[in-house]
Amino acid sequence: MNTGILDVRKTYNYLRKTQTHLVQSSEIATACVCQNLFKLDYPYGAIRSDKDYLIANTVHDIMSLCIGGPIIENWQYNSNDYENLTEKIVHDSYNIINEIINYTLDITNRENRSIQHDFKDRIDEIYHGLVTGICKRLMKKYDKPDRIITEITITNIKDHHEGRIDALLEYHHGYGILDWKTYDLNKTISGREKWQLIANNLLANYRYCQDEDDWNRYNFSCIVHNGGAYFPKLETIKKEVDKIKINRKFAFEVLCGKHVRAERPSFCPVCDKGMEGSKECLFYQIDSKLAHEGKLPAQYDKMTRQFFAKRYAILKERAETHLHKHVASTLIDQHGEEEALQRLERTGVICSGYFYDFDIEERVVMSRKDADFSLEPRRIVRIIGIEPKRPFLSCISEQASVMDVSNNKITLSFRSKVAVRRAKKQLFHLPIIMMRDELNLTRSMLRPIHQFHKLAADIFIPQELLPK
Ligand code: SF4
Secondary structure (H helix, E strand, C coil), rough: HHHHHHHHHHHHHHHHHHCCCCCCHHHHHHHHHCCCHHHHHHHHCCCCCCCCHHHHHHHHHHHHHHHHHHHHCCCCCCCCCCHHHHHHHHHHHHHHHHHHHHHHHHHHHCCCCCCCCCCCHHHHHHHHHHHHHHHHHHHHHHCCCCEEEEEEEEECCCCEEEEEEEEEEEEEEEEEEEECCCCCCCCCCHHHHHHHHHHHHHHHHHHHHCCCCCCEEEEEEEEECEEEEECCCCHHHHHHHHHHHHHHHHHHHHCCCCHHHHHCCCCCCCHCCCCCCCHHHHHHHHHHHHHHCCCCCHHHHHHHHHHHHHHHHHHHHHHHHHHHHHHHHHHHHHHHHHHHHHHHHHHHHEEEEEEEEEECCCEEECCCCCCCCCCCCCCCCEECCCCCCCCHHHHCEEEEEEEEEEEEEEEEEEHHHHHHHHHHCCCCCEEEEEEEEECHHHHHHHHHHHHHHHHHHHHHHHHHHHHC
16 A cells, blocks of 8 residues: 555554644633633533623624725724724625624524524624724724734644634734624723633744744734724733643643643632632532542442543544544644645545635535545535645635535535635635544533533432532
Protein backbone atom coordinates (compact mmCIF):
# COMPACT_ATOMS: atom_id res chain seq x y z
CA MET A 1 0.00 0.00 0.00
CA ASN A 2 1.08 3.56 -0.73
CA THR A 3 3.22 4.85 2.19
CA GLY A 4 1.23 8.12 2.30
CA ILE A 5 -2.02 6.23 2.93
CA LEU A 6 -0.33 4.03 5.54
CA ASP A 7 0.99 7.12 7.26
CA VAL A 8 -2.52 8.65 7.51
CA ARG A 9 -3.94 5.41 8.90
CA LYS A 10 -1.15 5.13 11.46
CA THR A 11 -1.81 8.72 12.56
CA TYR A 12 -5.51 7.92 13.03
CA ASN A 13 -4.71 4.80 15.05
CA TYR A 14 -2.22 6.65 17.21
CA LEU A 15 -4.48 9.67 17.85
CA ARG A 16 -7.48 7.46 18.69
CA LYS A 17 -5.51 6.31 21.73
CA THR A 18 -4.67 9.86 22.84
CA GLN A 19 -6.85 12.77 23.99
CA THR A 20 -8.18 14.84 21.11
CA HIS A 21 -10.24 17.29 23.16
CA LEU A 22 -10.56 20.95 22.27
CA VAL A 23 -11.75 23.64 24.67
CA GLN A 24 -13.99 26.36 23.26
CA SER A 25 -13.29 30.05 24.08
CA SER A 26 -16.75 30.36 25.68
CA GLU A 27 -15.94 27.39 27.96
CA ILE A 28 -12.60 28.92 28.97
CA ALA A 29 -14.45 32.13 29.87
CA THR A 30 -16.89 30.14 32.03
CA ALA A 31 -14.01 28.37 33.83
CA CYS A 32 -12.34 31.76 34.41
CA VAL A 33 -15.45 32.93 36.30
CA CYS A 34 -15.56 29.78 38.47
CA GLN A 35 -14.11 26.39 37.60
CA ASN A 36 -17.14 24.70 39.20
CA LEU A 37 -19.31 26.37 36.56
CA PHE A 38 -17.35 24.60 33.83
CA LYS A 39 -17.82 21.29 35.62
CA LEU A 40 -21.57 21.84 35.81
CA ASP A 41 -21.69 21.67 32.00
CA TYR A 42 -18.98 19.04 31.64
CA PRO A 43 -19.13 16.38 32.94
CA TYR A 44 -22.31 16.87 35.01
CA GLY A 45 -24.46 18.13 32.13
CA ALA A 46 -26.44 20.61 34.24
CA ILE A 47 -28.06 23.41 32.29
CA ARG A 48 -27.79 26.75 33.96
CA SER A 49 -30.46 28.64 32.06
CA ASP A 50 -33.38 28.12 29.75
CA LYS A 51 -32.54 31.34 27.96
CA ASP A 52 -34.02 31.63 24.51
CA TYR A 53 -31.15 32.09 22.11
CA LEU A 54 -33.38 32.89 19.12
CA ILE A 55 -33.00 36.67 19.42
CA ALA A 56 -29.24 36.44 19.99
CA ASN A 57 -28.77 34.08 17.03
CA THR A 58 -30.88 36.25 14.73
CA VAL A 59 -28.92 39.39 15.65
CA HIS A 60 -25.64 37.52 15.11
CA ASP A 61 -26.87 36.46 11.67
CA ILE A 62 -27.84 40.04 10.80
CA MET A 63 -24.53 41.45 12.03
CA SER A 64 -22.58 38.77 10.15
CA LEU A 65 -24.01 40.07 6.86
CA CYS A 66 -24.35 43.78 7.64
CA ILE A 67 -20.85 44.43 8.99
CA GLY A 68 -19.33 43.42 5.64
CA GLY A 69 -22.16 45.24 3.77
CA PRO A 70 -23.91 48.48 4.81
CA ILE A 71 -21.61 49.06 7.81
CA ILE A 72 -18.25 48.91 6.02
CA GLU A 73 -19.73 50.66 2.96
CA ASN A 74 -20.75 53.64 5.11
CA TRP A 75 -17.68 53.61 7.41
CA GLN A 76 -16.69 57.17 8.39
CA TYR A 77 -13.60 57.55 10.50
CA ASN A 78 -13.92 60.05 13.36
CA SER A 79 -17.32 61.34 12.28
CA ASN A 80 -18.97 63.83 14.64
CA ASP A 81 -22.44 63.04 13.38
CA TYR A 82 -22.69 59.45 14.56
CA GLU A 83 -26.48 59.68 14.98
CA ASN A 84 -27.17 60.42 11.30
CA LEU A 85 -24.59 57.87 10.28
CA THR A 86 -26.35 55.25 12.43
CA GLU A 87 -29.72 56.07 10.82
CA LYS A 88 -28.21 55.80 7.33
CA ILE A 89 -26.68 52.38 8.08
CA VAL A 90 -29.88 51.09 9.69
CA HIS A 91 -31.84 52.32 6.65
CA ASP A 92 -29.41 50.61 4.23
CA SER A 93 -29.64 47.37 6.25
CA TYR A 94 -33.43 47.20 5.95
CA ASN A 95 -33.53 44.44 3.30
CA ILE A 96 -31.00 42.19 5.07
CA ILE A 97 -32.77 42.57 8.42
CA ASN A 98 -36.22 41.85 7.00
CA GLU A 99 -35.03 38.88 5.01
CA ILE A 100 -33.37 37.30 8.07
CA ILE A 101 -36.33 38.03 10.37
CA ASN A 102 -38.80 36.53 7.86
CA TYR A 103 -36.57 33.50 7.40
CA THR A 104 -36.33 32.97 11.19
CA LEU A 105 -40.11 33.35 11.59
CA ASP A 106 -40.65 30.88 8.77
CA ILE A 107 -38.36 28.28 10.41
CA THR A 108 -39.93 28.68 13.87
CA ASN A 109 -43.41 28.30 12.30
CA ARG A 110 -42.39 25.14 10.50
CA GLU A 111 -40.92 23.75 13.73
CA ASN A 112 -44.00 24.81 15.68
CA ARG A 113 -41.92 26.82 18.13
CA SER A 114 -43.36 29.79 19.96
CA ILE A 115 -41.84 33.21 19.51
CA GLN A 116 -41.99 36.36 21.64
CA HIS A 117 -44.67 38.80 20.48
CA ASP A 118 -42.13 41.65 20.31
CA PHE A 119 -39.48 39.57 18.51
CA LYS A 120 -39.16 41.92 15.52
CA ASP A 121 -39.08 45.10 17.67
CA ARG A 122 -36.41 43.61 19.94
CA ILE A 123 -34.24 42.71 16.94
CA ASP A 124 -34.63 46.22 15.46
CA GLU A 125 -33.79 47.79 18.80
CA ILE A 126 -30.69 45.62 19.40
CA TYR A 127 -29.41 46.16 15.86
CA HIS A 128 -29.87 49.92 16.22
CA GLY A 129 -27.96 49.79 19.55
CA LEU A 130 -25.06 47.83 18.07
CA VAL A 131 -24.76 50.12 15.04
CA THR A 132 -24.80 53.14 17.37
CA GLY A 133 -21.94 51.53 19.36
CA ILE A 134 -19.96 51.01 16.14
CA CYS A 135 -20.53 54.53 14.75
CA LYS A 136 -20.05 56.34 18.05
CA ARG A 137 -17.05 54.46 19.42
CA LEU A 138 -15.44 52.09 16.91
CA MET A 139 -15.47 54.40 13.89
CA LYS A 140 -14.38 57.27 16.14
CA LYS A 141 -11.17 55.43 16.99
CA TYR A 142 -10.38 53.29 13.98
CA ASP A 143 -10.13 53.68 10.25
CA LYS A 144 -12.12 51.67 7.74
CA PRO A 145 -10.59 48.18 7.51
CA ASP A 146 -9.45 46.66 4.20
CA ARG A 147 -11.81 43.74 4.70
CA ILE A 148 -14.16 42.27 7.32
CA ILE A 149 -14.81 38.55 7.72
CA THR A 150 -17.38 37.09 10.07
CA GLU A 151 -18.23 33.95 12.06
CA ILE A 152 -14.73 32.52 11.72
CA THR A 153 -14.01 29.22 13.44
CA ILE A 154 -10.34 28.94 14.41
CA THR A 155 -8.86 25.68 15.68
CA ASN A 156 -5.46 25.67 17.34
CA ILE A 157 -4.71 21.98 17.92
CA LYS A 158 -1.36 22.47 19.66
CA ASP A 159 -2.99 24.52 22.44
CA HIS A 160 -6.25 22.44 22.51
CA HIS A 161 -8.27 25.54 21.73
CA GLU A 162 -11.12 26.37 19.36
CA GLY A 163 -13.48 29.31 19.06
CA ARG A 164 -15.80 31.18 16.75
CA ILE A 165 -15.04 34.87 16.31
CA ASP A 166 -17.93 37.22 15.50
CA ALA A 167 -15.89 39.48 13.21
CA LEU A 168 -12.28 40.07 12.22
CA LEU A 169 -11.33 43.44 10.76
CA GLU A 170 -8.25 43.15 8.57
CA TYR A 171 -5.83 46.04 8.00
CA HIS A 172 -2.56 45.92 6.09
CA HIS A 173 -0.71 46.24 9.40
CA GLY A 174 -2.81 43.90 11.55
CA TYR A 175 -6.20 42.82 12.79
CA GLY A 176 -9.04 44.03 15.01
CA ILE A 177 -11.46 41.62 16.64
CA LEU A 178 -15.14 42.29 17.42
CA ASP A 179 -17.57 40.53 19.69
CA TRP A 180 -21.29 41.50 19.73
CA LYS A 181 -23.28 41.36 22.93
CA THR A 182 -27.00 41.38 22.32
CA TYR A 183 -28.07 41.55 25.96
CA ASP A 184 -27.93 44.53 28.25
CA LEU A 185 -24.52 44.88 29.87
CA ASN A 186 -25.69 47.58 32.28
CA LYS A 187 -22.63 49.63 31.41
CA THR A 188 -20.29 47.05 32.97
CA ILE A 189 -18.38 44.36 31.16
CA SER A 190 -18.27 41.23 33.29
CA GLY A 191 -15.33 38.86 33.54
CA ARG A 192 -16.98 36.28 31.30
CA GLU A 193 -17.31 38.66 28.32
CA LYS A 194 -13.79 39.99 28.77
CA TRP A 195 -12.24 36.53 29.08
CA GLN A 196 -14.03 35.21 26.03
CA LEU A 197 -12.66 38.14 24.04
CA ILE A 198 -9.11 37.56 25.31
CA ALA A 199 -9.34 33.82 24.61
CA ASN A 200 -10.42 34.68 21.06
CA ASN A 201 -7.45 37.06 20.78
CA LEU A 202 -5.13 34.10 21.33
CA LEU A 203 -6.85 32.36 18.41
CA ALA A 204 -6.55 35.45 16.22
CA ASN A 205 -2.81 35.65 17.02
CA TYR A 206 -2.57 32.04 15.90
CA ARG A 207 -4.41 32.84 12.64
CA TYR A 208 -2.23 35.84 11.78
CA CYS A 209 1.13 34.90 13.33
CA GLN A 210 0.97 31.08 13.78
CA ASP A 211 1.71 31.67 17.47
CA GLU A 212 -0.89 32.54 20.12
CA ASP A 213 1.67 34.56 22.08
CA ASP A 214 2.75 36.73 19.16
CA TRP A 215 0.95 40.12 19.47
CA ASN A 216 2.74 41.79 16.53
CA ARG A 217 -0.34 41.86 14.30
CA TYR A 218 -2.74 42.81 17.11
CA ASN A 219 -4.41 46.14 16.53
CA PHE A 220 -7.42 46.22 18.87
CA SER A 221 -10.19 44.12 20.32
CA CYS A 222 -13.64 45.32 21.16
CA ILE A 223 -16.95 44.24 22.67
CA VAL A 224 -19.76 46.08 20.90
CA HIS A 225 -22.93 46.46 22.94
CA ASN A 226 -26.05 48.58 23.05
CA GLY A 227 -24.88 52.10 22.20
CA GLY A 228 -21.28 51.56 23.20
CA ALA A 229 -18.06 49.62 22.84
CA TYR A 230 -15.43 48.38 25.26
CA PHE A 231 -11.76 48.29 24.27
CA PRO A 232 -9.50 46.48 26.74
CA LYS A 233 -5.94 47.81 26.83
CA LEU A 234 -3.24 45.51 25.49
CA GLU A 235 -1.48 45.57 28.91
CA THR A 236 -4.75 44.44 30.58
CA ILE A 237 -5.13 41.65 28.05
CA LYS A 238 -1.55 40.45 28.47
CA LYS A 239 -2.01 40.40 32.26
CA GLU A 240 -5.04 38.11 31.90
CA VAL A 241 -3.46 35.66 29.46
CA ASP A 242 -2.00 33.47 32.23
CA LYS A 243 -5.45 33.11 33.81
CA ILE A 244 -6.86 32.09 30.43
CA LYS A 245 -4.17 29.44 29.99
CA ILE A 246 -4.62 28.04 33.51
CA ASN A 247 -8.36 27.68 32.97
CA ARG A 248 -7.94 26.23 29.48
CA LYS A 249 -5.66 23.58 30.96
CA PHE A 250 -8.16 22.93 33.77
CA ALA A 251 -11.03 22.52 31.28
CA PHE A 252 -8.92 20.27 29.04
CA GLU A 253 -8.01 18.01 31.96
CA VAL A 254 -11.62 17.77 33.14
CA LEU A 255 -12.65 16.74 29.62
CA CYS A 256 -9.85 14.17 29.55
CA GLY A 257 -11.29 12.60 32.73
CA LYS A 258 -8.42 13.66 35.01
CA HIS A 259 -9.26 14.26 38.64
CA VAL A 260 -8.63 17.98 39.05
CA ARG A 261 -9.91 20.03 41.97
CA ALA A 262 -12.01 23.00 40.93
CA GLU A 263 -11.02 26.34 42.40
CA ARG A 264 -13.88 28.45 43.67
CA PRO A 265 -13.90 32.20 43.00
CA SER A 266 -12.81 34.45 45.88
CA PHE A 267 -16.46 35.15 46.63
CA CYS A 268 -19.22 32.61 46.05
CA PRO A 269 -22.77 33.25 47.26
CA VAL A 270 -23.44 29.56 47.90
CA CYS A 271 -20.27 28.59 49.62
CA ASP A 272 -19.53 31.78 51.52
CA LYS A 273 -22.93 33.07 52.52
CA GLY A 274 -25.28 30.15 52.17
CA MET A 275 -27.42 32.32 49.91
CA GLU A 276 -29.05 30.95 46.81
CA GLY A 277 -26.49 30.69 44.01
CA SER A 278 -26.42 27.88 41.55
CA LYS A 279 -28.77 25.16 42.85
CA GLU A 280 -27.08 22.60 40.64
CA CYS A 281 -23.68 23.47 42.07
CA LEU A 282 -24.99 23.12 45.60
CA PHE A 283 -26.50 19.75 44.68
CA TYR A 284 -23.18 18.33 43.43
CA GLN A 285 -21.24 19.86 46.34
CA ILE A 286 -23.50 18.07 48.84
CA ASP A 287 -23.36 14.89 46.75
CA SER A 288 -19.57 14.76 46.75
CA LYS A 289 -19.38 15.72 50.46
CA LEU A 290 -21.67 12.82 51.38
CA ALA A 291 -19.70 10.47 49.10
CA HIS A 292 -16.45 11.62 50.73
CA GLU A 293 -17.90 10.96 54.21
CA GLY A 294 -19.15 7.52 53.10
CA LYS A 295 -22.76 8.48 53.90
CA LEU A 296 -24.35 7.74 50.53
CA PRO A 297 -26.80 4.80 50.43
CA ALA A 298 -25.11 1.84 48.70
CA GLN A 299 -27.63 1.60 45.87
CA TYR A 300 -27.41 5.33 45.11
CA ASP A 301 -23.62 5.21 45.32
CA LYS A 302 -23.55 2.40 42.75
CA MET A 303 -25.91 4.30 40.46
CA THR A 304 -23.89 7.51 40.56
CA ARG A 305 -20.72 5.59 39.71
CA GLN A 306 -22.51 4.26 36.63
CA PHE A 307 -23.68 7.78 35.78
CA PHE A 308 -20.10 9.02 35.90
CA ALA A 309 -18.83 6.13 33.78
CA LYS A 310 -21.45 7.02 31.16
CA ARG A 311 -20.61 10.71 31.37
CA TYR A 312 -16.93 10.08 30.69
CA ALA A 313 -17.82 7.76 27.81
CA ILE A 314 -19.83 10.64 26.29
CA LEU A 315 -16.89 12.98 26.76
CA LYS A 316 -14.70 10.47 24.97
CA GLU A 317 -17.10 10.66 22.05
CA ARG A 318 -16.82 14.43 22.17
CA ALA A 319 -13.04 14.07 21.76
CA GLU A 320 -13.59 11.86 18.72
CA THR A 321 -15.57 14.60 16.98
CA HIS A 322 -12.25 16.48 16.76
CA LEU A 323 -10.21 13.53 15.49
CA HIS A 324 -10.07 14.54 11.79
CA LYS A 325 -8.77 18.00 12.70
CA HIS A 326 -6.07 16.47 14.92
CA VAL A 327 -4.98 14.13 12.13
CA ALA A 328 -4.80 17.02 9.62
CA SER A 329 -2.81 19.17 12.04
CA THR A 330 -0.38 16.35 12.96
CA LEU A 331 0.32 15.55 9.30
CA ILE A 332 0.78 19.23 8.43
CA ASP A 333 3.36 19.51 11.25
CA GLN A 334 5.18 16.44 9.93
CA HIS A 335 5.11 17.02 6.17
CA GLY A 336 4.11 20.62 5.53
CA GLU A 337 0.64 21.68 4.35
CA GLU A 338 0.87 20.78 0.66
CA GLU A 339 2.17 17.24 1.15
CA ALA A 340 -0.15 16.58 4.12
CA LEU A 341 -3.25 17.66 2.19
CA GLN A 342 -2.27 15.41 -0.74
CA ARG A 343 -1.95 12.43 1.62
CA LEU A 344 -5.29 13.23 3.26
CA GLU A 345 -6.96 13.50 -0.14
CA ARG A 346 -5.60 10.13 -1.27
CA THR A 347 -7.14 8.60 1.89
CA GLY A 348 -10.51 10.29 1.35
CA VAL A 349 -10.36 12.44 4.51
CA ILE A 350 -10.50 15.61 2.44
CA CYS A 351 -11.43 16.36 -1.13
CA SER A 352 -10.62 19.40 -3.19
CA GLY A 353 -11.40 20.88 -6.58
CA TYR A 354 -15.08 21.71 -6.03
CA PHE A 355 -16.55 24.97 -7.32
CA TYR A 356 -19.79 26.68 -6.37
CA ASP A 357 -22.57 26.11 -8.95
CA PHE A 358 -25.81 27.44 -7.46
CA ASP A 359 -27.89 27.48 -4.29
CA ILE A 360 -31.53 27.03 -3.32
CA GLU A 361 -32.50 27.99 0.23
CA GLU A 362 -30.09 26.12 2.58
CA ARG A 363 -28.77 23.88 -0.19
CA VAL A 364 -25.69 24.46 -2.31
CA VAL A 365 -24.69 22.48 -5.38
CA MET A 366 -20.99 22.30 -6.19
CA SER A 367 -19.17 20.53 -8.98
CA ARG A 368 -15.69 19.50 -9.99
CA LYS A 369 -14.03 18.42 -13.21
CA ASP A 370 -14.01 14.70 -12.44
CA ALA A 371 -16.11 12.37 -10.28
CA ASP A 372 -15.29 11.90 -6.61
CA PHE A 373 -16.95 9.39 -4.30
CA SER A 374 -14.96 9.85 -1.09
CA LEU A 375 -17.89 11.75 0.46
CA GLU A 376 -21.14 9.92 1.06
CA PRO A 377 -24.60 11.29 1.86
CA ARG A 378 -25.22 12.17 5.52
CA ARG A 379 -21.54 12.90 6.19
CA ILE A 380 -20.75 16.16 7.97
CA VAL A 381 -18.07 18.27 6.30
CA ARG A 382 -16.14 21.41 7.11
CA ILE A 383 -15.92 23.45 3.92
CA ILE A 384 -12.65 25.34 4.11
CA GLY A 385 -11.64 28.22 1.84
CA ILE A 386 -7.86 28.14 1.58
CA GLU A 387 -6.48 31.61 2.36
CA PRO A 388 -2.84 32.42 1.59
CA LYS A 389 -0.48 32.55 4.62
CA ARG A 390 -3.12 31.32 7.12
CA PRO A 391 -2.92 27.99 9.00
CA PHE A 392 -5.26 25.43 7.42
CA LEU A 393 -7.60 25.19 10.44
CA SER A 394 -7.87 28.95 10.83
CA CYS A 395 -9.11 29.64 7.31
CA ILE A 396 -12.69 30.75 6.61
CA SER A 397 -15.02 27.76 6.88
CA GLU A 398 -18.63 26.64 7.31
CA GLN A 399 -20.10 23.31 8.37
CA ALA A 400 -22.60 21.45 6.16
CA SER A 401 -23.95 17.96 5.63
CA VAL A 402 -23.70 16.02 2.38
CA MET A 403 -27.15 15.38 0.87
CA ASP A 404 -26.29 13.85 -2.46
CA VAL A 405 -23.25 12.88 -4.52
CA SER A 406 -23.62 12.07 -8.19
CA ASN A 407 -20.82 11.95 -10.73
CA ASN A 408 -19.01 15.25 -10.42
CA LYS A 409 -21.69 17.07 -8.39
CA ILE A 410 -22.31 17.32 -4.68
CA THR A 411 -25.34 18.78 -2.88
CA LEU A 412 -24.68 20.22 0.58
CA SER A 413 -27.13 21.35 3.22
CA PHE A 414 -25.87 24.34 5.24
CA ARG A 415 -26.97 25.25 8.75
CA SER A 416 -29.16 28.08 7.40
CA LYS A 417 -29.82 30.29 4.40
CA VAL A 418 -27.76 32.98 6.14
CA ALA A 419 -24.76 30.61 6.34
CA VAL A 420 -25.10 30.13 2.57
CA ARG A 421 -25.18 33.90 1.98
CA ARG A 422 -22.13 34.32 4.19
CA ALA A 423 -20.29 31.55 2.34
CA LYS A 424 -21.12 33.15 -1.02
CA LYS A 425 -19.67 36.42 0.23
CA GLN A 426 -16.45 35.25 1.85
CA LEU A 427 -15.77 31.58 1.11
CA PHE A 428 -16.80 30.27 -2.31
CA HIS A 429 -14.35 32.43 -4.29
CA LEU A 430 -11.43 30.71 -2.50
CA PRO A 431 -9.95 27.29 -3.41
CA ILE A 432 -12.26 24.88 -1.56
CA ILE A 433 -11.31 21.85 0.51
CA MET A 434 -13.97 19.70 2.14
CA MET A 435 -12.81 17.89 5.24
CA ARG A 436 -14.70 15.24 7.17
CA ASP A 437 -16.18 16.59 10.36
CA GLU A 438 -18.59 15.41 13.07
CA LEU A 439 -21.49 16.86 15.02
CA ASN A 440 -20.91 17.52 18.70
CA LEU A 441 -24.00 16.40 20.65
CA THR A 442 -22.34 16.23 24.08
CA ARG A 443 -24.62 18.66 25.89
CA SER A 444 -27.86 17.03 24.80
CA MET A 445 -26.46 13.60 25.77
CA LEU A 446 -25.27 14.68 29.22
CA ARG A 447 -28.47 16.49 30.18
CA PRO A 448 -30.71 13.42 30.75
CA ILE A 449 -28.02 11.82 32.94
CA HIS A 450 -28.01 14.92 35.14
CA GLN A 451 -31.80 14.67 35.41
CA PHE A 452 -31.63 10.95 36.35
CA HIS A 453 -28.90 11.72 38.88
CA LYS A 454 -31.13 14.27 40.64
CA LEU A 455 -34.14 11.99 40.48
CA ALA A 456 -32.15 9.16 42.07
CA ALA A 457 -30.98 11.55 44.82
CA ASP A 458 -34.62 12.51 45.55
CA ILE A 459 -35.55 8.85 45.92
CA PHE A 460 -32.55 7.38 47.74
CA ILE A 461 -30.92 10.07 49.90
CA PRO A 462 -32.66 10.35 53.30
CA GLN A 463 -33.82 13.90 54.05
CA GLU A 464 -31.93 14.00 57.35
CA LEU A 465 -28.61 13.81 55.47
CA LEU A 466 -29.39 16.98 53.52
CA PRO A 467 -28.70 20.46 54.94
CA LYS A 468 -31.78 22.19 56.34
S1 SF4 B 1 -22.20 28.45 43.49
FE1 SF4 B 1 -20.12 29.20 43.89
S2 SF4 B 1 -18.77 27.43 43.54
FE2 SF4 B 1 -20.77 26.96 42.65
S3 SF4 B 1 -20.64 27.55 40.56
FE3 SF4 B 1 -21.50 29.29 41.60
S4 SF4 B 1 -19.73 30.53 42.15
FE4 SF4 B 1 -18.94 28.51 41.60
